[in-house]
Amino acid sequence: MIKLYSLFHLNTSFSSVEKKDQKKLINKCYWPLLRLIEKNNFKIAIELSGKTLEDIYSIDKSWVEKFKYLLDKKKCELIGSGYSQIIGPLVPEKVSIKNLEIGSNIYKKLLKKKPVLGLINEQAFSSSMIKIYKKFFNAIIIDWITAKDNLSEKFIQNNSDPCYIKDDLNNKIRVIWSNSISFQKFQRVIFREIEFKSFLNYINNSQKNKLNCIYSNDAEIFNYRVKRFGAESKIFSNEWNKVESIYKYFESNKKYKFVNFSFLMKKKVKKTYKVTNAKNPIIVKKQSKYNINRWAVCGKDNLLLNTYCWRIFNYLKKNSKKQNLWKELCELWGSDFRTHTTKKKWLYCKNKLERIIKKNKIKLKLSKINLKKIPNFKNDSKISKNENFITFKNNKFLVSFNLKKGLALHKFIDKKVSKKSLVGTIIQGDVKNYGSSSDFFSGNLSILKKKSLSRYTDLLQCKHKIYCTSTQQYLLRTKFKDNNSKIVIKKDIYIDLKKRMIKIKTNLNNIPDSIVRLFKMTINPNEFKQKELVISTNNGGENLENFKINEDINHGASIENVSNFTSSRASFGLTKGQIIVGDKKKSLIFEIDKNLSSLVGMLEYTKLRSKYFLRLFFSAYESDDTSFFIKEKNFLSSITIRAKNIKSV
Secondary structure (H helix, E strand, O other): OEEEEEEEEEOOOOOOOOHHHHHHHHHHHHHHHHHHHHHOOOOOEEEEOHHHHHHHHHHOHHHHHHHHHHHHOOOOEEEEOOOOOEOHHHOOHHHHHHHHHHHHHHHHHHHOOOOOEEEOHHHOEOOHHHHHHHOOOOEEEEEHHHHHHOOOOHHHHHOOOOEEEEOOOOOEEEEEEEOHHHHHHHHHHHOOOOOHHHHHHHHHHOOOOOEEEEEEEEOOOOOOOOOOOOOOOOOOOOHHHHHHHHHHHHHHOOOEEEOOHHHHHHOOOOOEEOOOOOOOOOEOOOOOOOOOHHHHOOOOOHHHHHHHHHHHHHHHHHOOOOHHHHHHHHHHOEHHHOOOOOHHHHHHHHHHHHHHHHHOOOOOOOOOOOOEEOOOHHHOOOEEEOOOEEEEEOOOEEEEEEOOOOOEEEEEEEOOOOOOOOEOOEOOOOOOOOOOOOOEOEOEEEEEEOOOOOEEEOOOOOOEEEEEEEOOEEEEEEEEEOOOOOOEEEEEEEEEOOOOEEEEEEEEEEEOOEEEEEEEEEEOOOOOOHHHOEEEEOOOOOOOEEEEOOOOEEOOOOEOOOOOOEOOOOOEOOOOOEEEEEOOOEEEEEEEOOOOOOOEEEEEEEEOOOOEEEEEEEEEEOOOOOOOOOOOEEEEEEEEEEEEEHHHO
16 A cells, blocks of 8 residues: 655745735635645645745735634644745854744744644755754755765665754754655646656656655745746646646555655654765756756855845844844745745845835944055065965965965964965866866966856956055955956955965955856865765854765856756855865865855766865856856855864864
8 A cells, every 4th residue: 555645835926926816815726725734634744834824814814714723623734934034054043043033933923833744845855954944843844855965875765754954963863754756757647748657657666765845835826926937837727626636546545645744743763864975065956957056056146145135134133133034035935036036026125125224224344454565575484486386384384375366375274283285276187087188276266157168267467456454464466357348346355464364355246147156166186085074064053064975076067958057956055154174184265255245066076096185166156047147246244264183172
């Protein structure tokens, strides 16, 4: 016997649905769902955010009353999420907790229920979500398809039974699996894109354990088209009747049995897994084009929206009693402003964020530095210069920059950590069997213009100025202008010999519709042991997530065979602005300022015969099916680099 379960996700903030259309959404989608549940015994569950519940209550109280009645009669089950559909691995832990708290209070107020099972928004899961969601739920729902594809364990490959998943600190939580292939096939049957037989064959053959979540997605797409795309399937007849007929087929066939989520919550758990890795540190539902970057650095200008949110969050950390503002922030950090949203909704989000910033006088604080130009650095023993490089050094620290390559970082030597450069330039041929015809630089950027696919970099010979800011502190300043476009790049490099660190700040202006990657950092493969390589960062949690690097990875590789150009595959959330690469003895710490620009981190790694190639870089803009160019972009960004001796900690 095949056991079947399902849920419908309700979301009045659905990306392309305007506020004026919410009543239509309730009548065309939400009421038919309740009627379907009331007159049958399909054990369907409903998940909806606190905001969705509030929206429905303000428009049609009778729907909420009917839903509460069906819950009380155990005709359906409630699955929780939060107040807004935020993407947990991209926001600070405190925001996720606030979002879940506000949502929980709304469930209690309007439904007199506390859900014990939580749906991870957009199935965007990092291991940090375990500790956060454990505070509110006994179990969570994530996508089995992406999880199993991310793991090598045979059990999970063919078995969608509930299990435990764990993080680095051995926090664990029960998982009940959704299935993105099942729900897509379900949808395609309703839309007359495939035959029911195709869907049925998948249900019968996809899992050895004979347990399948047949539907776990939007209710808003049946009998209603939200106009996300230029061409959408036609509505031939009442699609909710078709939905009911599918359920009735399974109900009438003794081969199948509907079970509810309560049954799955009690099911014996056999295994515990860790379902993320360096290749996919944040897993997401559906195909690879649905990776975390669509909410981070795609959309109409997700970098701008997310950066505004970060500025408000940092203000709220010092003004935490402003509960209404927390609620607004949770709403405005919602995923639906960041995908196939309308221009009107995107502008609503942007303008509201700007009003909050203005009303609360949230200013971007840029440190003021007293600059003293150095007319003749030859008198300064800490600075040396030749035709190709400028070098700053004392007895503990040395850093040099390439004058002919846009002040690219050439060497970074912290003598307390290592006598050799840890990050900088790999000269042509230094790493055999990998890009032997190229040099690999550090600290540089690339801009790939989508329209022409022409590439612009700052690896150019440049004029520069040198300033002394204080004792053993210097500033290198340069400027680049693309003669073929309006692009202007200003670069400031701060060198602190005493603290043994550098900071690179870029100011980009008039950037066209492009893929923009900053601060490329090429790691010296001779200085970090391959077998001990670890990447550590925060993906929505308070604690670092640690990832062993033991397979080829390229987060920034494009994805082929999709309808739209998708420029990347994965990234790190960097929700504390920090990413660390190292082995058991030493590490490099890279810190970006989310207040300036909410960048995400990416990794490229290739294992070679005797060495390896490892590069970190940071993305501001990527491309996918949600990307929609509005106007030229201007933004600031910065990165700080320092080294650490693990033994000394």
